[in-house]
Amino acid sequence: MAGTIDQRLAELAIVLPKAAAPAANYLPFVVTGNLVFVAGQLPTWNGEIKYLGKLGENLSLDEGYQAARLCALNLIAQVREAAAGDLDRVRRVVKLTGYVNTTADFSDQPKVINGASELMAEIFGENGHHARVAVGCSSLPLGVAVEVDGIFEVA
Amino acid sequence: MAGTIDQRLAELAIVLPKAAAPAANYLPFVVTGNLVFVAGQLPTWNGEIKYLGKLGENLSLDEGYQAARLCALNLIAQVREAAAGDLDRVRRVVKLTGYVNTTADFSDQPKVINGASELMAEIFGENGHHARVAVGCSSLPLGVAVEVDGIFEVA
Amino acid sequence: MAGTIDQRLAELAIVLPKAAAPAANYLPFVVTGNLVFVAGQLPTWNGEIKYLGKLGENLSLDEGYQAARLCALNLIAQVREAAAGDLDRVRRVVKLTGYVNTTADFSDQPKVINGASELMAEIFGENGHHARVAVGCSSLPLGVAVEVDGIFEVA
Numbered sequence: 001m002a003g004t005i006d007q008r009l010a011e012l013a014i015v016l017p018k019a020a021a022p023a024a025n026y027l028p029f030v031v032t033g034n035l036v037f038v039a040g041q042l043p044t045w046n047g048e049i050k051y052l053g054k055l056g057e058n059l060s061l062d063e064g065y066q067a068a069r070l071c072a073l074n075l076i077a078q079v080r081e082a083a084a085g086d087l088d089r090v091r092r093v094v095k096l097t098g099y100v101n102t103t104a105d106f107s108d109q110p111k112v113i114n115g116a117s118e119l120m121a122e123i124f125g126e127n128g129h130h131a132r133v134a135v136g137c138s139s140l141p142l143g144v145a146v147e148v149d150g151i152f153e154v155a
Numbered sequence: 156m157a158g159t160i161d162q163r164l165a166e167l168a169i170v171l172p173k174a175a176a177p178a179a180n181y182l183p184f185v186v187t188g189n190l191v192f193v194a195g196q197l198p199t200w201n202g203e204i205k206y207l208g209k210l211g212e213n214l215s216l217d218e219g220y221q222a223a224r225l226c227a228l229n230l231i232a233q234v235r236e237a238a239a240g241d242l243d244r245v246r247r248v249v250k251l252t253g254y255v256n257t258t259a260d261f262s263d264q265p266k267v268i269n270g271a272s273e274l275m276a277e278i279f280g281e282n283g284h285h286a287r288v289a290v291g292c293s294s295l296p297l298g299v300a301v302e303v304d305g306i307f308e309v310a
Numbered sequence: 311m312a313g314t315i316d317q318r319l320a321e322l323a324i325v326l327p328k329a330a331a332p333a334a335n336y337l338p339f340v341v342t343g344n345l346v347f348v349a350g351q352l353p354t355w356n357g358e359i360k361y362l363g364k365l366g367e368n369l370s371l372d373e374g375y376q377a378a379r380l381c382a383l384n385l386i387a388q389v390r391e392a393a394a395g396d397l398d399r400v401r402r403v404v405k406l407t408g409y410v411n412t413t414a415d416f417s418d419q420p421k422v423i424n425g426a427s428e429l430m431a432e433i434f435g436e437n438g439h440h441a442r443v444a445v446g447c448s449s450l451p452l453g454v455a456v457e458v459d460g461i462f463e464v465a
Binding site for chain 3: 054139142
């Protein structure tokens with residue numbers, strides 16, 4: 001029997017990517033008390049990078065938005081692992097930190113990270129509303145456009 | 156009857172800005188357990204941006220310090236909301252993360268973020284002393300000079 | 311009688327630096343509940359900076375790795391203080407955030423921050439595996455190559 005959030009994912013026709021496997025010396029998430037700290041997620045689909053580049057240089061605002069949305073899909077895939085497959089156990093998206101690969105004069109980080117924030121609201125409703133930070137970075141791992149990490153409260 | 160912290164604010168002649176209203180898909184703060192995660196605050200006064208620019212280029216160290224102090228005033232305004240108006244419920248400023256809009260060779264991030272740290276100490280005394288991080292960013296939302304987020308412990 | 315982690319440090323011939331003293335208005339760590347939030351640590355040895363510069367410009371990947379490792383040694387020195395000298399009370403390294411001073415086209419942040427992650431695994435074993443983020447910064451305090459902060463769970 002599918003859970004409430006699984007049903008919403010189906011209604012929205014949203015498919016989650018596979019949760020990336022743990023790297024050698026760090027983990028995709030750590031649970032402490034009721035909080036899940038999820039590692040920085042990149043805009044990848046089942047391990048393949050989708051958005052390389054720099055906002056303000058060679059990527060449009062919409063591409064940045066889609067990159068942030070894809071990071072958020074990977075966050076949710078990790079949280080599903082952390083919750084033993086049951087996304088209904090997610091009580092709250094607590095905080096997202098959005099790192100945007102930018103030139104020195106880019107200033108639309110919030111519009112980029114909306115791609116992650118709006119996905120959380122679509123999927124988790126009120127419980128998906130979170131505190132957040134959006135900043136510009138001189139560079140990001142592998143040259144990706146966006147990286148997003150997250151803190152979640154899980155029952 | 157004014158609380159202890161409200162009295163200190165009055166003695167210091169510090170007026171807090173209005174807490175910014177929630178944005179569409181994210182919130183200015185989320186409470187989980189005893190912790191309040193406050194979203195990244197910009198150097199605004201009642202919504203009006205006060206410090207645009209880049210440290211190392213077109214802003215002085217003192218302007219950066221004032222920008223960080225204004226971010227911190229906004230953090231406290233949000234925490235007051237989170238504590239239902241009663242700042243005496245703030246048991247501890249746990250951590251501040253200060254993001255400074257900088258050129259590639261700026262290295263005085265700590266002196267900039269002192270503007271936030273010293274305000275917390277002025278207002279909350281010992282309980283205002285916190286862990287912190289100060290880093291340089293290639294760019295920040297709307298072109299502001301500084302962004303600061305915070306974690307607070309509330310009774 | 312040396313604790314388990316102290317013995318491992320001795321076996322690995324790892325000596326921790328002195329924990330940096332608290333600065334005026336912020337602290338090297340704050341404990342809230344079971345969590346220790348440690349302030350951003352720089353690549354210093356007993357207060358002396360060891361790795362200045364920028365990845366992608368004037369520092370090799372190995373120098374970046376060593377800088378991150380030194381930041382991590384300072385994190386552990388602070389956690390030892392937080393745990394009243396007993397590193398066996400560290401139940402988990404929860405999360406590390408690694409800030410790397412980079413040019414606009416550097417993309418090996420993960421390999422740099424592995425210097426911190428691998429040290430945690432060496433010293434704490436399974437409990438040393440953590441969630442993490444690695445990003446590029448336009449600049450860092452004092453011109454250092456790397457800054458790392460951390461969240462730890464302590465019994």
